[in-house]
Structure formats: structure tokens, C-alpha cells
Amino acid sequence: EVQLVESGGGLVQPGGSLRLSCAASGFIFSNAGMSWVRQAPGKGLEWVSDINSGGSVTNYANSVKGRFTISRDNTKNTLYLQMNSLKPEDTAVYYCAISGAPRTRGQGTQGTISS
Numbered sequence: 001e002v003q004l005v006e007s008g009g010g011l012v013q014p015g016g017s018l019r020l021s022c023a024a025s026g027f028i029f030s031n032a033g034m035s036w037v038r039q040a041p042g043k044g045l046e047w048v049s050d051i052n053s054g055g056s057v058t059n060y061a062n063s064v065k066g067r068f069t070i071s072r073d074n075t076k077n078t079l080y081l082q083m084n085s086l087k088p089e090d091t092a093v094y095y096c097a098i099s100g101a102p103r104t105r106g107q108g109t110q111g112t113i114s115s
Contacts, residue, residue, distance in 0.1 A: 002026045002104045004096050009109030016086050018111055022079040022096030030054075030074040033099035036081045038092035039108075046092075049081065050099050064090075086113045 008020040020036070035050040049060045049070040058070050069082040079096050091113050095105035 002098065004098075004104060004106035006094060006096055006106045006109040009094060009111045011112045011114065012086055013115050014087060014113055016113070017082070017084045018086065020081040020083065020094055020096075020109060020111070022081075022106065024077045024079065024096075027098070029072075029077040034072060034079045035097050035099045035102075036070060036079075036094060037097060037102060037105065038090075038094045038111075040089075040092040045095075045102060048094070051079070083111070086111075088113050 003025045005023045006020060008018060010018060012018055031053050033050060033052050036048040037045050038048050039045050047061060048064055049058065049068060051058045051070045051072055055072045060068060067085045071080045091111060093108040093110050095108045097105035
């Protein structure tokens with residue numbers, strides 16, 4: 001059974017940083033492309049970033065390009081999202097998921113950007 005557990009969210013001021021982690025189990029992590037998606041209050045799911053299985057190819061939504069960095073450690077079955085220069089509009093629940101399979105996402109971690 002696919003299990004994804006997100007962590008690392010919190011409350012930060014605008015301009016601050018957060019580093020999210022996603023611990024994966026129940027599938028061969030090193031074979032799977034992975035994604036981060038988010039859901040802001042009252043809005044639908046928004047794709048944020050993805051990374052291929054080997055970690056050599058990454059993609060970002062225009063809204064986060066240059067501020068967020070996705071990475072993975074296949075030896076630890078863990079996906080990361082480094083978020084810098086955070087803005088209030090980045091406030092959302094952040095989820096990791098197997099790319100192309102949003103239903104595999106975990107319970108999410110809340111990131112709140114507010115002064």
C-alpha cells in the first residue's frame with residue numbers, strides 16, 4: 001500500500017523559508033516520479049513541482065519558480081521541497097504524490113505565511 005507522510009509545515013513570516021519532507025513507503029520510490037501539490041483555503045488542488053525518478057529533471061509552476069526547489073533522496077525514500085522567499089499567497093496545505101496519481105497524496109502539511 002502506498003503511504004506518503006508529509007511534514008515540515010508551520011507558520012512563518014513573509015520572506016521566510018520552510019523545508020517540507022515526504023516519507024514514502026509501500027512502493028519502489030526510486031522508480032517513481034514525484035510531485036508536490038497544494039491546496040489553498042477555498043481553492044482546488046494546484047500543482048507546484050515535480051521531479052523524475054532519478055532526480056535529474058525538475059519542473060515548477062510559474063508562481064514558485066526561482067523560490068522553491070524540489071529534491072529527493074532515493075536512499076532514504078524521501079522527497080523534499082525547499083521553499084524560500086515565501087509569500088502570503090503560498091499559504092496552503094502541501095501534499096506530495098506519485099506524479100500523475102494525485103489520489104496517492106498523504107494527509108498534507110500546513111504552511112501558513114503571515115506576519
